[in-house]
Amino acid sequence: MGLQSVLKDFKLSAVLTAIGELILGTFLILNPAASQFALCTLIGIAILIYGMLSIITYVRNHERYWDHARLLFGISALVLGIALLVNPGFLFSFTGTMLGFFIVISACSEIRRSLTLKEFGFIQWWTALLIGILFVCLGVSLILFPGFYGSLFMQFIGVFLLIEAVSDLLTIHRISEFAKNGTYNIVIRY
Numbered sequence: 501m502g503l504q505s506v507l508k509d510f511k512l513s514a515v516l517t518a519i520g521e522l523i524l525g526t527f528l529i530l531n532p533a534a535s536q537f538a539l540c541t542l543i544g545i546a547i548l549i550y551g552m553l554s555i556i557t558y559v560r561n562h563e564r565y566w567d568h569a570r571l572l573f574g575i576s577a578l579v580l581g582i583a584l585l586v587n588p589g590f591l592f593s594f595t596g597t598m599l600g601f602f603i604v605i606s607a608c609s610e611i612r613r614s615l616t617l618k619e620f621g622f623i624q625w626w627t628a629l630l631i632g633i634l635f636v637c638l639g640v641s642l643i644l645f646p647g648f649y650g651s652l653f654m655q656f657i658g659v660f661l662l663i664e665a666v667s668d669l670l671t672i673h674r675i676s677e678f679a680k681n682g683t684y685n686i687v688i689r690y
Contacts, residue, residue: 507675514672521665528658532651539654540588548581550574589647596646603639607632 528535554574562571584591614628642649 511672511676514668518665518668518672521661521668525658525661525665528654528661530658532654532658535654535658536592536650537588540584540591543591544581544584544588546581547577547584551577551579551581589650592650592653593646596642596649600639600642600644600646603635603642605639607635607639610635 551574554570554577558568558571558574562568610628610632614625614632617625617628
């Protein structure tokens with residue numbers, strides 16, 4: 501297999517990947533709610549299948565192995581999978597809410613540290629206070645509006661995919677130019 505053939509296969513694969521990234525990225529940006537719904541549904545199906553397989557494995561092997569944890573995990577996964585299929589937005593709202601609580605707790609610690617810095621006479625203590633207050637606001641908004649941030653997260657992934665696709669296409673273009681001009685010194689070892 502010659503270098504031209506390897507480059508041609510690489511180019512085709514990279515172009516198809518970039519096109520897929522462009523399509524998926526555009527969909528995520530333009531329709532984040534449907535993207536969230538699809539993602540939560542897929543995760544729900546995967547967790548549901550895992551739960552069923554864990555329960556089946558336990559039922560088949562429970563006489564030989566004392567693996568009651570597998571049954572417990574299987575039942576828990578089954579319930580979580582069903583919950584995600586019944587309410588696909590649950591995953592993003594739950595994750596957003598938990599993240600919000602974590603941010604609020606961390607920000608309160610930052611505010612407390614800023615007041616300690618003030619007591620010790622640090623001049624820039626107020627910057628830590630300001631950052632803490634801003635993060636408290638962010639955390640509270642995550643707790644109150646977790647769905648908004650889920651959509652924003654899907655759009656962020658979409659933008660990242662678009663950037664990745666453009667980068668891939670530019671790399672393909674450069675490699676094609678090198679191959680056309682014969683300015684490559686690539687050693688391929690099998």
